[in-house]
Amino acid sequence: MVLPAQRDGMGDRIERPSPRRRGTVDYMRAAGQRSNVHGLVEVDVTEARRRIRAVEAETGEQVSFTAFVVSCLASALEDHPELNAYRDWRGRVHVFDDVDVNVLVETTIRGERLGVPHVVRDASERTLRSIHDEIRAAQDSTDPTALPRLAELAFRLPGFVRRLVWRLPQWFPRRWKGMAGTVAVTSVGMFGEGGGWAVSPTNYTLQVTVGGISEKPRVVDGDLVTREFLSLTVTFDHDVVDGAPAARFVQRLRELLADAHGLDAPSEA
Secondary structure (H helix, E strand, O other): OOOOOEEEEOEEOOOOOOHHHHHHHHHHHOOOOEEEEEEEEEEEEHHHHHHHHHHHHHOOOOOOOOHHHHHHHHHHHHHOOOOOOOEOOOOOOOOOOOEEEEEEEEEEEEEEEEEEEEEEEHHHHHHHHHEEEHHHHHHOOHHHHHHHHHHHHHHOOOHHHHHHHHHHHHHHHHHHHHHHEEEEEEEEEHOOOOOOOOOOOOOOOOEEEEEEEEEEEEEEEEEEEEEEEEEEEEEOOOOOOHHHHHHHHHHHHHHHOOOOOOOOOOOOO
């Protein structure tokens, strides 16, 4: 919902923040209190991009790159489940078997294009195609219930009350998992061309921020060739996981992305 703007005595436009914007401010303030550590990573995704383009040429449909990242993330967490967890207020770490990935998708709600969180459940048990189809369906949705009226009313509560919601992972980890998933993927690469990272606080133990893709030279088998590199920001809560296991997880994620995990090799003519 867009709130009407007003003018001050100098003619400047004064806009009131929407309820959703107030919710974002609350989230960022709560997330900023966590012991977040950010890793800036570059991944060679030349093979993955080649296969995605080949699928589009054969079928006319472009595979969601976000779905590809979600699939690789879920597979990496199967090998390193200690990051698929929350720490409660008593200091206990709740490690979940199910990998539920919260993805921010852009969709239309009452005629306005908005970013809406969507949870891909049991992502580690899903095929890349099924994850792709679910994300596309969420993007194409114009269901006005995508943002429930109850949530809009909650955004209008006093700030100190609204910010209590973001303590749910510590109070009720299982309930928060049901509402918002266990890990998060957000993409900023769609908003521009070229490489680049984004560093953002998060309320999750693990969040992967997908940045841009740029072309860079790289030596492969003794030859200097141009490759496509994806910029990733991997954010984890140091109160839950130490640097060494987090680094091993990142290495596994890089391997899966570079190997085009889940993407079938294009058929030969």
